[in-house]
Amino acid sequence: MTPAAAIDAWLAxxxxxxxxxAHTLAGYRRDLDKLRHDLVAAGDLPLADVLGHHVRRFVAQHHGRGLSGRSLGRLLSAWRGFFTWLGERGLIRANPCDGIRPPKSPKRLPKAVSVDAAAQLLDAPVDPDDIEALRDAAMFELFYSSGLRLAELVALDAAALPGILSDGEVRVLGKRSKLRLVPVGSRACAALAAWGEQRGRLASPDEPALFVGVRGRRISPRVIEMRLAQRAAALGLPTHVHPHMLRHSFASHVLQSSGDLRAVQEMLGHASIASTQVYTHLDFQHLARVYDQAHPRARRK
Known part of the structure; x- marks a missing residue:
């Protein structure tokens, strides 16, 4: 079996x-296409002949081209899964990725806007006759109120709106098809109700999506990103604001107020508490800034 045919079979x-x-599968394909090109560059090396030193060399070459440790870790995960599948079918003797670790990258903290900046972004007046502005207000309030991922918000259907408004919570399908319930605040409910009353002016009659674009169909992630960036720029916010930043801000601000890391983990839909612990660093940064500004021995002259 050729590498291309094996990759197609595994992904199928x-x-x-x-x-x-589909997004996950596309990422796997990109990583496996790198492996296929590496095999060609190594003289059309057969899959059955790939050894650990080959994989180390391939990884080192990609690292030299600028791939980060995190990207290389994802790449190795895809390769390891692929070679495991080949081994289960007797096409290779051993997994050449076993024992190989990617180089470490410095851990980057997620970026969050301040509470004041979030209020400035969300409290901006909305023209009730501007249907797109009503939609945007509902989307951005829901992002910040419930910490949704961009894909989760895009996937919401209008049929869920009555339940959201009556129960004050939203059911979302997260990563690995895991369902979770997340609270929705009163400001977000009010914005969603205002959008729900006007949605029919923009949505096509047969469109199930809660949030739609100007063509009446389910809004695209790129349009949401663009609209949020434009709103932040128009308000003069000093940083580029994107949807995931509102998710980070939700997590950071809830943690600052409650200190309940487990609750934040549940609301974000993280499988591991380690993924949520990064927000404790943001919380410490906030406390450090308060200390620097308030403590008599810390204030700079």
Whole structure:
């Protein structure tokens, strides 16, 4: 079996049996295409002949081209899963990725806007006759109120709106098709109700999506990113604001107020508490700034 045919077969199995998301499958394909090109560059090296030293060399070459440790870790994860699948079918003797670790990258903290900046962004007046502005207000309030991922917000259907407004919570399908319930604040509910009353002016009659674009169909992630960036720029916010930044801000601000890391983990839909602990660093940064500004021995002259 050629590398290209083996890659196609593995991805097809992941799509049908494990029902992985299209976005995840596309990422796997990009990483495996790198492996296929590496094999060609190594003189059309057969999959059965790939050894650990080959994989180390490939990884080192990608690192030299600028791939970060995090990207290389994802790449190795895809390669390892692929070679495991080949081994289960007797096409290779051993997994050449076993024991290979990517180089470490400095951990980058997520960027969050301050409470004041979030209020400035969300409290801006909205023209009730501007249907797109009503929609944007509802989307941005929901991002900040509930810490949704961009894909989760895009996937919401209008049929869920009555339940959101009556129960004050939203049911979302997160990563690995995991369902979770997240609270929705009163400001977000009010904005969603205002959008729901006017949604029919923009949405096509047969469109199930809660949030739609100017063509009446489910809004695209890129349009949401663009609209949020434009709103932040128009208000003079000093940083580029994107949807995930509102998710980070939700997590950071809830943690600052409550100190309940487990609750934040549940609301964000993180499988591991380690993913949520990064927000404790943001919380410490906030406390450090307060200390620097308030303590008599810390204030700079």
């Amino acid at each position: 199995e992941l799509a049908t049996q494990r029902r992985l998301a």
